[in-house]
Amino acid sequence: MFLVKGKRKKVFPSLNKFMVILFALILSLVVVAAFADENQLSLSPISPEFQEYMDLVQAREAPSIVTAEGYYLGLIPAPVDMSHTRGLSVIPEVKRVFYPVSYDLRTLGRVTPVKDQGACGSCWAFATYGSLESWILEEEGITWDFSENNLKNCHGFDWTGCAGGNRWLSTAYLARRDGPINEADDPYRAYEDACIPGLSEKKYLETVLFIPDRASSTDNNNIKQAVMDYGMMYTSMYYASSYYNATNHTYYYNGTAS
Numbered sequence: 001m002f003l004v005k006g007k008r009k010k011v012f013p014s015l016n017k018f019m020v021i022l023f024a025l026i027l028s029l030v031v032v033a034a035f036a037d038e039n040q041l042s043l044s045p046i047s048p049e050f051q052e053y054m055d056l057v058q059a060r061e062a063p064s065i066v067t068a069e070g071y072y073l074g075l076i077p078a079p080v081d082m083s084h085t086r087g088l089s090v091i092p093e094v095k096r097v098f099y100p101v102s103y104d105l106r107t108l109g110r111v112t113p114v115k116d117q118g119a120c121g122s123c124w125a126f127a128t129y130g131s132l133e134s135w136i137l138e139e140e141g142i143t144w145d146f147s148e149n150n151l152k153n154c155h156g157f158d159w160t161g162c163a164g165g166n167r168w169l170s171t172a173y174l175a176r177r178d179g180p181i182n183e184a185d186d187p188y189r190a191y192e193d194a195c196i197p198g199l200s201e202k203k204y205l206e207t208v209l210f211i212p213d214r215a216s217s218t219d220n221n222n223i224k225q226a227v228m229d230y231g232m233m234y235t236s237m238y239y240a241s242s243y244y245n246a247t248n249h250t251y252y253y254n255g256t257a258s
Contacts (some may be wrong), residue, residue: 049077065121065164068241074121074164075236087215091225099224110138110231112145118190120162125151127234128170132180134231136203144202146180149188154178154195161193167210167234174205 053076056062065073105111112133117126125148133144152161155169156178173179181199211222211233226233243253 045081046079047077047081047083050079053077067239067244069244069246072117072119072121072123072162073239074117074123074162076124076159076164076166078166078168080168082210082213085210085212087219088212090209090211090222099221099228103224103228105134105227105231110134112137112143115148115188117148118188120152120190121164122148122152122162122190124165124167124170124234128167128174129180131230131232131234132203138231144180145183146202147183147186147188147199149183149192150181150186150196150199151179153186153193154197161195162190170234171205171208174208177201177204 053062067073112130115126117123128151129146129148133146136142136144149161151170151173152165155161155165155173156176157165157169157172159165179201180203182202185199186196209226209230211226214220214223223233223235238253238255238257239251240253240255240257243255244251
């Protein structure tokens with residue numbers, strides 16, 4: 001889970017069992033250096049999930065990004081292993097209080113319009129901008145509509161725009177100031193993979209907050225606090241078609257996969 005924040009631009013110099021991203025996100029970049037000893041840097045280990053995914057890709061057995069119901073997924077496992085942060089609290093002691101029984105960002109006017117990713121594995125891009133737009137809406141009182149099309153097509157990594165992504169791609173794209181771009185400057189086209197370079201970014205990335213993964217289904221205080229403080233979040237869930245109820249359009253997964 002993570003959350004995106006920005007600031008005004010200045011004038012001067014699987015299988016069908018795959019992970020699907022929900023709608024929200026928070027960005028606040030944290031760079032962690034791993035020291036082998038006092039003077040030497042070492043590479044962080046590759047996450048087991050990413051290694052497994054790449055092995056499947058090389059074997060041409062990568063999981064489908066389309067569910068049995070025809071919905072597109074798109075989360076590629078992150079290459080960085082952050083499992084050592086699982087379950088850690090990022091809430092200051094002064095904020096560890098009781099939370100309200102319910103809390104709805106929609107009734108507070110802190111949610112921008114919901115969009116449709118269509119036939120494209122770009123959920124991660126929509127999650128990114130859902131978070132950023134929500135934070136700006138609360139912070140500045142301005143509704144922005146950023147271009148998921150430019151983010152998915154210009155992220156700068158090896159796979160194509162509709163082949164999936166993750167929060168690390170979003171962070172890299174925004175940190176190097178390739179975006180965010182206005183939706184009107186690069187409108188969303190689900191089947192379009194061509195990057196339109198050189199468009200003017202409308203905000204500068206200031207912070208990306210990576211929220212530690214939950215230790216259990218009840219480990220939700222980090223999420224609650226982040227939603228109250230910053231607005232919409234980017235998060236993910238495990239999806240398996242057999243757990244989807246097409247009659248009432250609900251999904252309940254009670255298995256052990258993550």
